[in-house]
Amino acid sequence: xxxxxxxxxxxxxxxxxxxxxxxxxxxxxxxxxxxxxxxxxxxxxxxxxxxxxxxxxxxxxxxxxxxxxxxxxxxxxxxxxxxxxxxxxxxxxxxxxxxxxxxxxxxxxxxxxxxxxxxxxxxxxxxxxxxxxxxxxxxxxxxxxxxxxxxxxxxxxxxxxxxxxxxxxxxxxxxxxxxxxxxxxxxxxxxxxxxxxxxxxxxxxxxxxxxxxxxxxxxxxxxxxxxxxxxxxxxxxxxxxxxxxxxxxxxxxxxxxxxxxxxxxxxxxxxxxxxxxxxxxxxxxxxxxxxxxxxxxxxxxxxxxxxxxxxxxxxxxxxxxxxxxxxxxxxxxxxxxxxxxxxxxxxxxxxxxxxxxxxxxxxxxxxxxxxxxxxxxxxxxxxxxxxxxxxxxxxxxxxxxxxxxxxxxxxxxxxxxxxxxxxxxxxxxxxxxxxxxxxxxxxxxxxxxxxxxxxxxxxxxxxxxxxxxxxxxxxxxxxxxxxxxxxxxxxxxxxxxxxxxxxxxxxxxxxxxxxxxxxxxxxxxxxxxx
Amino acid sequence: xxxxxxxxxxxxxxxxxxxxxxxxxxxxxxxxxxxxxxxxxxxxxxxxxxxxxxxxxxxxxxxxxxxxxxxxxxxxxxxxxxxxxxxxxxxxxxxxxxxxxxxxxxxxxxxxxxxxxxxxxxxxxxxxxxxxxxxxxxxxxxxxxxxxxxxxxxxxxxxxxxxxxxxxxxxxxxxxxxxxxxxxxxxxxxxxxxxxxxxxxxxxxxxxxxxxxxxxxxxxxxxxxxxxxxxxxxxxxxxxxxxxxxxxxxxxxxxxxxxxxxxxxxxxxxxxxxxxxxxxxxxxxxxxxxxxxxxxxxxxxxxxxxxxxxxxxxxx
Numbered sequence: 001x002x003x004x005x006x007x008x009x010x011x012x013x014x015x016x017x018x019x020x021x022x023x024x025x026x027x028x029x030x031x032x033x034x035x036x037x038x039x040x041x042x043x044x045x046x047x048x049x050x051x052x053x054x055x056x057x058x059x060x061x062x063x064x065x066x067x068x069x070x071x072x073x074x075x076x077x078x079x080x081x082x083x084x085x086x087x088x089x090x091x092x093x094x095x096x097x098x099x100x101x102x103x104x105x106x107x108x109x110x111x112x113x114x115x116x117x118x119x120x121x122x123x124x125x126x127x128x129x130x131x132x133x134x135x136x137x138x139x140x141x142x143x144x145x146x147x148x149x150x151x152x153x154x155x156x157x158x159x160x161x162x163x164x165x166x167x168x169x170x171x172x173x174x175x176x177x178x179x180x181x182x183x184x185x186x187x188x189x190x191x192x193x194x195x196x197x198x199x200x201x202x203x204x205x206x207x208x209x210x211x212x213x214x215x216x217x218x219x220x221x222x223x224x225x226x227x228x229x230x231x232x233x234x235x236x237x238x239x240x241x242x243x244x245x246x247x248x249x250x251x252x253x254x255x256x257x258x259x260x261x262x263x264x265x266x267x268x269x270x271x272x273x274x275x276x277x278x279x280x281x282x283x284x285x286x287x288x289x290x291x292x293x294x295x296x297x298x299x300x301x302x303x304x305x306x307x308x309x310x311x312x313x314x315x316x317x318x319x320x321x322x323x324x325x326x327x328x329x330x331x332x333x334x335x336x337x338x339x340x341x342x343x344x345x346x347x348x349x350x351x352x353x354x355x356x357x358x359x360x361x362x363x364x365x366x367x368x369x370x371x372x373x374x375x376x377x378x379x380x381x382x383x384x385x386x387x388x389x390x391x392x393x394x395x396x397x398x399x400x401x402x403x404x405x406x407x408x409x410x411x412x413x414x415x416x417x418x419x420x421x422x423x424x425x426x427x428x429x430x431x432x433x434x435x436x437x438x439x440x441x442x443x444x445x446x447x448x449x450x451x452x453x454x455x456x457x458x459x460x461x462x463x464x465x466x467x468x469x470x471x472x473x474x475x476x477x478x479x480x481x482x483x484x485x486x487x488x489x490x491x492x493x494x495x496x497x498x499x500x501x502x503x504x505x506x507x508x509x510x511x512x513x514x515x516x517x518x519x520x521x522x523x524x525x526x527x528x529x530x
Numbered sequence: 531x532x533x534x535x536x537x538x539x540x541x542x543x544x545x546x547x548x549x550x551x552x553x554x555x556x557x558x559x560x561x562x563x564x565x566x567x568x569x570x571x572x573x574x575x576x577x578x579x580x581x582x583x584x585x586x587x588x589x590x591x592x593x594x595x596x597x598x599x600x601x602x603x604x605x606x607x608x609x610x611x612x613x614x615x616x617x618x619x620x621x622x623x624x625x626x627x628x629x630x631x632x633x634x635x636x637x638x639x640x641x642x643x644x645x646x647x648x649x650x651x652x653x654x655x656x657x658x659x660x661x662x663x664x665x666x667x668x669x670x671x672x673x674x675x676x677x678x679x680x681x682x683x684x685x686x687x688x689x690x691x692x693x694x695x696x697x698x699x700x701x702x703x704x705x706x707x708x709x710x711x712x713x714x715x716x717x718x719x720x721x722x723x724x725x726x727x728x729x730x731x732x733x734x735x736x737x738x739x740x741x742x743x744x745x746x747x748x749x750x751x752x753x754x755x756x757x758x759x760x761x762x763x764x765x766x767x768x769x770x771x772x773x774x775x776x777x778x779x780x781x782x783x784x785x786x787x788x789x790x791x792x793x794x795x796x797x798x799x800x801x802x803x804x805x806x807x808x809x810x811x812x813x814x815x816x817x818x819x820x821x822x823x824x825x826x827x828x829x830x831x832x833x834x835x836x837x838x839x840x841x842x843x844x845x846x
Binding site: 051059061199200351352353354355356357358360361364365368369371372375376379380383384386387388389419420422423426427429430431433434437438441444445448463466467470471473474475477478479481482484485486487489490493494497529530 | 539585654675678787791793
């Protein structure tokens with residue numbers, strides 16, 4: 001018991017000192033002392049969770065129906081473009097009904113050639129050995145493309161990683177805020193923005209897919225059919241953005257928002273808000289060519305499948321610049337400009353969970369939590385002192401060191417402290433002394449049994465260790481499951497419990513053992529007062 | 531200085547004498563608790579049933595009926611309004627509107643506008659909107675997590691001790707969770723994600739005492755091989771009694787402080803763990819221990835494995 005090598009003392013001392021040092025920036029963060037912490041010292045800080053700092057939390061889910069529709073649509077475009085290259089292949093009766101793309105090859109002898117060309121449009125999905133689309137021939141003339149499951153999953157995965165970046169750019173165009181945008185599961189994105197109390201603003205930015213397309217208006221369409229929603233072959237019917245009427249446009253996209261380099265809110269000649277857009281070189285060339293060929297005809301500016309406006313092409317637009325007008329306010333024009341310049345969302349996102357916390361509630365929680373922490377530490381400290389005297393005092397030193405270590409480790413890993421996390425902290429304080437209670441009661445018992453002093457202390461520590469270990473493993477099991485299944489605040493609670501288990505075993509067992517050993521060695525007491 | 535000894539030295543209480551009475555009482559309490567929970571249901575928060583929860587704080591205490599009338603006049607479905615931590619803070623709960631969660635938020639905005647107009651200085655403290663899809667998942671995940679934690683811990687105890695101990699741990703946990711659920715059903719305290727975190731914590735902490743007592747029983751089984759199991763368990767319980775009382779007290783002191791002066795938002799969490807620890811202390815003595823007797827743990831049944839180990843150790 002008495003032999004406690006010098007290197008161990010140093011090791012424990014260093015761990016304790018580092019822990020205390022790391023916790024200080026977090027402790028003084030909100031006080032006037034914050035500025036006086038020397039710059040050359042460690043600056044790690046504990047993050048405050050949204051429930052303490054205030055802010056908005058949004059959980060977005062990709063609309064899988066929209067995803068499927070878009071994939072079918074883009075496949076339809078590719079198929080049309082690809083098969084047009086071979087003049088002998090004549091196709092018709094294209095349909096995307098039932099989640100599959102099917103069309104008729106008019107000349108049965110060209111079916112194989114068509115299928116051969118389609119193969120180049122499908123690609124293998126990494127690591128699965130499957131392709132993203134199945135190409136089948138039905139009734140010898142009808143070609144059917146069916147999205148495979150692996151293809152759909154892969155496409156969703158790609159879409160989500162693009163969507164994550166787009167969402168981040170929209171919320172934080174400057175890239176300066178401390179926001180969290182992460183994908184969760186296969187089809188979700190979690191957004192956490194501290195300090196923003198009203199999530200409506202965020203939702204406006206994220207809510208728009210911002211898929212911008214320019215298409216020619218189909219003038220051949222019969223207005224009555226269009227009102228009923230029927231369009232001629234090669235065209236489609238879209239609603240006007242104000243909801244007043246429908247309009248028929250050619251399916252073929254002239255230019256799309258993908259070819260934008262910039263979008264800015266501006267004003268037109270009459271002082272109404274509009275958006276100035278600039279195309280990249282390819283987009284500008286294409287826009288110029290199409291407008292040149294179609295002077296005098298109207299084209300439609302389509303945003304997320306709604307027609308914003310359908311102006312006439314008065315003259316070819318060659319410079320690669322254009323204005324989008326619609327019924328904008330300055331704010332909506334600005335939001336749309338941000339959305340357009342950050343790129344379109346590859347898939348529509350729906351908000352499925354939303355939480356916002358005002359800053360006052362968080363501050364109030366911190367104050368009450370801090371007060372409760374201090375009072376409970378004090379109460380436990382007094383209780384331990386009157387129960388175990390000197391050994392209680394050692395347990396108390398360990399308790400305080402433990403508190404610093406928990407904060408220090410959390411700071412080091414940049415962990416997030418949540419409101420339930422504060423409860424976890426207090427619970428750990430209450431439970432951490434359990435190890436010392438076990439040890440001290442065991443020492444009392446061994447002394448009653450007539451063991452000699454040193455022997456009793458030694459046995460106390462050794463025999464108590466088993467129960468301490470098993471009890472802590474059960475905590476680790478429940479806390480790990482909590483960390484795995486829990487979200488946000490609950491995970492914060494689990495993290496504190498997990499860190500607390502490790503640090504409390506260290507402080508309550510090894511640290512107090514060192515204190516006791518040093519005391520025994522120095523004073524060689526005849527009897528223990530415990 | 532005279533040290534505090536809550537439990538006198540060398541106690542010799544005959545805990546197991548009351549084991550059958552305690553069993554019947556625990557059984558009645560557990561069954562009552564479960565049936566009451568099933569019959570009355572839990573007051574599940576928006577986390578688990580979807581909907582909206584808006585917390586508002588006012589400058590002065592307000593008339594709840596008046597606020598209720600105002601919210602009802604918006605025709606947003608059946609709103610429930612309750613005091614939250616004081617006469618100036620209220621939570622307004624609205625059912626989930628049909629359609630997407632986006633629609634739900636415009637609802638919150640309307641309540642906000644209404645409240646801020648009619649009550650100068652009123653502040654919306656927080657808004658939670660949870661769609662049906664998410665709430666179902668959260669409910670499922672919570673149930674799975676609690677079940678997994680119970681099972682995981684029971685397996686660990688089995689692995690570290692003997693199968694009888696694992697069964698004892700599982701029954702103890704089931705008892706503790708059932709009683710705490712009954713408490714929540716009875717008091718109508720809202721069950722939210724934090725309370726589920728509390729349940730998971732109970733799974734870990736209420737077993738603390740059980741683990742310590744089991745450890746001592748195992749030790750005594752090896753030490754006193756001739757002792758009858760009843761007296762042996764009584765001995766182990768008496769030996770660990772001081773520790774049981776002191777530790778439970780420190781945890782309860784800490785949690786009591788949190789409950790009384792801590793943030794309101796986590797009151798449910800604090801009271802659940804407080805209760806769980808209290809119940810866990812009882813059940814570690816009157817469920818964990820007697821289960822071993824009923825499952826036929828005897829010194830000689832343990833001896834076999836012990837002797838085997840000893841023999842192996844000698845040959846090795």
